[in-house]
Amino acid sequence: MQFIDSHAHLTDPAFDADRDVLITRTLPAANIIKSVEIGCAPDEWQPSLALAEQYPGLIVPVLGVHPEYCVKFTDKHIKTFQQFLKGPRVAAVGEIGLDYTCLQEADKQTQQVVFEQMITFADEAKLPLVLHVRREAEDYSVYDDTFSLLKHSWKKSTSRPYSGVLHCFCARYEEAKKALDMGMLLGINGCFTYKKNEYIRQAVKKAGVDKIILETDCPYLSPQGKRGTRNDPSNIPLIAQFVADYLDVPLEELAEKTTRQTKLLYALR
Template sequence: MLFVDTHAHLNDPAFDAERPAVMDNIFAAGVGKVVEIACAPGEWAQGVRLAAAYPGRVACAFGVHPEYGKTFSLSMLPELASFMSLPCAVALGEAGIDYWWDAGTREEQLALLGSQLPLCAKFAKPAVFHARNGKQPGQNAYADLLASLERWDYRPARKFRGVLHCFSGSWADARAGLDLGLALGVNGTFTYKNNHGLRDTIKKAGLENIVLETDCPYLPPQSARGKRNDPSFIPEIAARVAAEFGVSLEDAAQKTTANAFELFGQF
């Protein structure tokens, strides 16, 4: 069985003391491919180095997370484009809308997103989207992100043109994303005891529309809550997906891996 972690932050300092051992454990667990998310200018070169250290196993998404928008200027777009042109690049991202943290106004965040999206068409790459609702009523990041993507004109040759990573929205959000050609990213939160609503939404979306991810070092599955996450937990997430959909682990692995390749291409 081949598993793919479509969203990891393995260059996070949480892994600095033992990164080679962590990587060995990931591959030993059957997770043969990982997409490293380099979502701040200071992370772009780190992503390239990680991919170079694990050719054929690690690919990268390059972009600017909304949290880093205040330190990003349009003059840096050519540098981002240069990273997007590299062989290790499989996507733009992660980029999007975050109302949980102080990531700027709605208009500022949409402008940051809009400045990056043309790179998808330029390099024929999908986008990894971040959406996190705020603490106050009306701070709906999914609604604002998806409304803005109604005007996004990138059309890839593959099935998916992007992914709503770490999906935590409603069925209405999921349906809108699917209508826009986006996959849904499923991670450790899918396994949490009381997350019945998310499981119901993902089952409605269908196994054919999801990809697996960890968002490590954050959001470990239920068995490891409170601990550092890493891609070796992907089989546990896949097992819960298989149980919820009533399929074998092998079928869940095969389908979600195929979906990952429909999103990013073979890497």
């Protein structure tokens, strides 16, 4: 069995003490064949690319500007960003989107402007999107704003089997369906395993194993049973087992399909 962590932050200082051992030993031992590294602020782009350079084939970089950090993104970054996207390695633009839990860091207007810019860069480079959408409490309007902005501004390359991923899927089937209708996949992580999140599990069950990929979003969101400890890509099999049990599909099938779908999304070999 082989797995890919489709969304990780291994350049995070939480991994400073053991990053190399983790990548060269722990990951292969857990059957993790690749980890997609998300550099989501201008000061993270270079470290993410450097990590991918250090571990070719194993670490795959994705670059973007997370809504929480969008005030860090200014006109002076545009050229560099476009150049990075043109390089052969960058597999997607992300994580980008809207986050209404951090409106103090950036108001809705500011977030939307940067999100739209990111969509344009992705279109220019013909890359898929890694979406970060986070709601405040039970207010799902952030999804409406995200999908209407996408409908309005996104050209969406049709040459790819999948147009993007709704990372850290944490919503109802209603929202899942809108993402799936746009050709996206759902990124499933530790949130799926938390006791209170039955609504997420039901939405994912309805979407089915053909529409999901696995991720950790490490160092955050450790799966149930490991909460409170640092998360890392070697927890993917644990998440996979949990998802396989709930969806009632064999673990082998889940591994095979999610790995294949991740490869197709990011155009990995």
